[in-house]
Amino acid sequence: MKQAHLLLVGLAVLVFFGAAYIYGLDKQTLSPVEIFWMQKDKQNALPKAEESRDYMIPSDVELKNMSNTQWKQIYWKYINRLQTLCKDVVRVGKLKDGEKEICADERYRPRAPCIIYSFGINNDFSFDHEAVKMFGCDVFCFDPSMKMESKRISDHVWFYNWGLSGENTVDKQGWKMKTLRTIRNDLGHSNKTIDILKMDIETFEWNSMLQMIPAGDLDDVRQFAVEAHFMHGNIPGNSQLSALRQLYDRGFRIFMRDRNLYFGIEGSMTTLNEISLINVLYS
Structure with missing residues (x-):
């Protein structure tokens, strides 16, 4: 014994x-940063399934009367609650920068012939070429900051030196900026489904979204992957939150969110995050 x-x-x-x-x-x-956020993830774990109802962003009137701190709290709470389930999430593009999380579930997986719009290239076509290999789509890439003329890159990849904006204009840097509707008209895609819209345009996403969402230009977009810079740029936080709420109202649900651990860290949150959504109203 x-x-x-x-x-x-x-x-x-x-x-x-x-x-x-x-x-x-x-x-x-x-790294110390990764350990810190592992601990935060445990603290901010989602509630039990029966309690994890979608968290709704307040109305524009309510948001207007709130402080910057309150806007940040609402944003952080909203993007950390996944709103729908994607069982097959694939990462497209190289790690750390330029990659996007795409839903490859049967209902949402792009299949040729399919169309992808990729805004914000910065001389890195890794997402675009990998998307062709994975899904066989035609990929249309846009970036006015690159010193490159519009041209065909490969059999399925095209580049245009246009920028995405809430209006059609030439900005002070001489960049040709267009709305999503204008770009689709110019490329002959007005009545075609956009399977994936990827947006990595350094704070210009808010100006663009606030124009294209109410105009209905995302209604036939199946997936939307955006690098969101919260409380950055010339659009105030309440308007940025309004854009996220309008996305929800149009059927877009968050299935994945990645934080940028090296930029945009403010206290216990990150203001720079990759947000991936699927349109549950478009099949």
Whole structure:
């Protein structure tokens, strides 16, 4: 009996120190920033399924009377609640920058012939070429900041030196800016489904969304992947939240959100986040 007791004690000690050793190794492989956000993820875990109803953004009137701090709290709470389930999430593009999370579930997976709009290239076509390999789509890429003339890049990839905006104009940098509707008209896509719209345009996303959503220009877009810079740019936080609420009203549901751990960190939140949505009203 005494030997059995000693054996049990020995096993318990072994398990304890083994776990501590493994945990220590894990800690050593993580950066301080990653450890911090792992702890935050545990603290901000979603509630139980029966309690995780969609969190709704307040009305424009209510938002207008709130402070910057309140806007940030609403934004953080909203984007951290996944609103629909995608069972097959695939990452398209290279890691750390330029990649987007796409839903490859049967209902939403792009299939040739399909169309992808990719706004914001910065001389990196990794997302675009990988999207062709994965889905066989035609990919139309846009970036006015690149010193490149509009041209065909490959069999399925085209580049245009246009920028996306809430109006058709030439800005002070000489960039040709167009609305989504104008671009679709120019490319002959007015009556065609856009399977994926990827947007990485450095704060110009809010100006563009506030024009295109009420105009109905996203109604036949099946997936929307956007790098969102909250409380940055010339659009105030309440209007940015209004854009997110309008997306919801048009059928777009968040299925994935990635934070940028190296930029836009403010206290316990990140203001720069990758948000991926699917349009549940368009099949």
